[in-house]
Amino acid sequence: MDASSPKPVTSFVKGFLFISLFIASIYFILQSIKNGFAADKQMDFAIWASVFMAFVTPAAIVMIRHEVRLSRIKLIELFAETFNFVPSTPRAAAVPQAVPVRQDGMIQPAPQEAQAAQTDANSKQNVSFEFVKGKYFADLDIPRRHQQSAANVPRFPMMIRSDWLMLVCAIPFMVIAWFGSFILFAPLIEVSRIGRDFGVGSWLWPSMLALGGSDINTIRDPAQFEAQHINVLTVAMLAFAGGYFFSLRLLLRAVAVFDLSPITFLRCFVHILLAMLLAVVIYRVFPTAESWGNALSRTGQALQTLSGAPSPPSPPSTLPPAAPATVPPGGTAPAMVPPMPVPGAPAVLPAQPAAGVTPAATEPLRDPRGGTICQANQPCPALGPAAGVSAIWLIIAFALGFIPDAALQFVLQKAGLSFKERYADLDPHAKLVPVTLIDGIDNFIAYRLEEANIYDVQNLATANPIMLHVESPFGIYETIDWVAQAQLCTVTGPDRFLLLKTLNIRTIFDLERAVMPHVPAPDAPAGAAEPPAPPDEVVLAIGELLVRDSERDKVMRTQLALGPAVGEGRDGARGRPSVAETQHMVAVMIDDLHVHRLRQIWKHIVGELGIPNARL
Incomplete structure (x- = not known):
């Protein structure tokens, strides 16, 4: 210790x-x-x-x-x-030692110094x-x-x-x-x-x-x-x-x-x-959780009335107007007031029925507290604050606790304040790709990945596989495979990603090995097996898939008036890219910091597994 x-x-x-x-x-x-x-x-x-x-x-x-x-x-x-x-550990203070010199006059590093240099x-x-x-x-x-x-x-x-x-x-x-x-x-x-x-x-x-x-x-x-x-x-x-x-x-x-x-x-x-x-x-x-659009419409009508602009006529009411309440001397206002008499309609009095007699609910009564129509033989329901909280507000209030930002945006918009609007025309064409598209990830694993702030394929493509392994119950080989698949799906799109899997190309490194010519590493040990050069037929087939148009791309260009795709002829067909063009496209795809980091981890683990296990 x-x-x-x-x-x-x-x-x-x-x-x-x-x-x-x-x-x-x-x-x-x-x-x-x-x-x-x-x-x-x-x-x-x-x-x-x-x-x-x-x-x-x-x-x-x-x-x-x-x-x-x-x-x-x-x-x-x-x-x-x-x-x-x-x-990486702090270097200790250097201890003077004898410096060995070779026969040709060159300084030869000591074994300890060479080992320290290799460790660094x-x-x-x-x-x-x-x-x-x-x-x-x-x-x-x-x-x-x-x-x-x-x-x-x-x-x-x-x-x-x-x-x-x-x-x-x-x-x-x-x-x-x-x-x-x-x-x-x-x-x-x-x-x-x-x-x-x-x-x-x-x-x-x-x-x-x-x-x-x-x-x-x-x-x-x-x-x-x-x-x-x-x-x-x-x-x-x-x-x-x-x-x-x-x-x-x-x-x-x-x-x-x-x-x-x-x-x-x-x-x-x-x-x-x-x-x-x-x-x-x-x-x-909005205490009654009524239609907010109707409330705003009434507010607009009130503003038009104040400004002197003509407001649209209101539909005629079929209900009789309420009569003003009369209060007897020393008494209180009655709970219900009968309506004003209407020509051709019998008058309805709020008299109590005799014992054992059920009154006929033929004419409504109007509650003077808010205009709610009540039946003659039933008491009016409580109005205003006494009516309690509307049932829909029990859900709305709890939901506002989860999304207060959306509620604040709603209040500001309904207040009529002018803000810079969000350009949302491209949202239907820029949908998130779920991580369940990756092999080995189901809905339960996707839920666990959300704990690591990974919500879509792009988040997974930029994740550090070592950190994902440490902060989740998944193995290092599994996380490396998921990140490699996600990187391929991100650079090619989900449609072409699925098409490439029909050619047994699942990861970004599979695409690199299948298309790019092999360049031996400068530190490769002698006797290491050299992979064969990729055949031109395979490269051409992959290039055709990479430039293949999908229905989603066609719809996007049509709705946004972008015109035909690059290289597309009048008949709608696109030319087949050459081997050099395909290799250039793949070189651009893999020239990314996240891909380089994943390749570095991949090579380190392959080196620890041993040269005999580098290739089958």
Whole structure:
């Protein structure tokens, strides 16, 4: 073990102290919250759930991140030992030694110097491996003179500066997560009662965001006032639930690819806060979830009326107008007011029927509170805030928590603000290619690859196969094969990729070996078998597939008025490329940094397998 690595006893003591401190902190927070609510039993579930979601979950995610770091560093060391990926280590101070001189006067390097030079050359060649390893040591305060290994990483979490910094930056997320989860799980009777004598209602008073701008009747009526307050809280809490679980997925995905950072917790905080605000604003504009197009149409008509422009005539109403309510001296307004008499129609009175007599519901009555038509023998339903939250809003509010950016864009567009529009005419012709097109990848594996931020074939083509192997349960040979297939599919397109597979060309290296002339490597050992030169017939057949037109390309050129394809004659046929033209196309395809990196890893592993296994 390295001298700089912590002793096992010291690490155990620090880990035990941290766990004890963490448990004590959680217990102190629980007792403080319970004492603040006078230790009401009905609040226990809300308190426990909010503490778990707001404090225990982020701390557990940070500790899981540390365990992921340890396990993957050990896997990287095992991978390096298996395939002889020599890590770059600091050079020790040079010791003066006798310099041997050959008979011809030239200096001959010592065996140790030659071996060190070869080691440095090997370490410089494995840039992809060094990047994968450095990813898990970037935030560790390890001196450069010490080797990056699992022995220099603390055994328990919270022993390094980055873990504590991450928890400190997660405080805004913890606060909003505690507030939202507590209100979400608190008993409704505790939340709905507003007053100084109630636990939650004493500090959760209606705000300008919830009731600002309401009509005077709603503000003065205590029942309507409390109903609007509960409705807004319901929408905000459902949006919080959607935003919280979206953030939880984001945090777990960041841990899976070891991309969790302090800015990730701040993004989650902003995401939840923006989702709640947007959900409340949109609900205040469309409380009944009616057609937003109709609402905008009515707004446009109102603007035309204010500007003096003629508005389109409204269709004639077939309902009788409502009569004004008459209030007797010292009395209150009746619940329902009969309509004005219509010529030719019998008058309908709101008199109570005699006992045992069922009135005939022949004429409707109009509710003076909002114009809703009610039957004569049935009470009018509650309107306004007292009607509650529309059922469709239960889904909309939760969905807005997942996509607050789309909701913000919707609000800005409906507000009539002018923004630079997105050029979307090419979207139908630039569709994403799913990774399930690759051999060996089904829907379940595609879902696992999403944890590594791989959503389509282009993401897979640019992935580092070593990092993909370390951060996923898939083997190194499998990831190399997937990346090679994805690179071929990316440069040729999915249609030609499937056609090339009919010629047993599955990867980008298969295309290179089948078309390009073989050039022996300068460091190739003597006696290595030389592959035969590619036949011209095979090259011409591959070239014909590479320039073959697909129905998707024809539709795209027709809709975008691009004209015929390059080399296409009047009869629609395209000329067959020559051998030189085909080799030039393939040379351009494979001249890519991602292909060069994959070739470097491929050659290193082939070299470790041995020359006899290079070719069958």
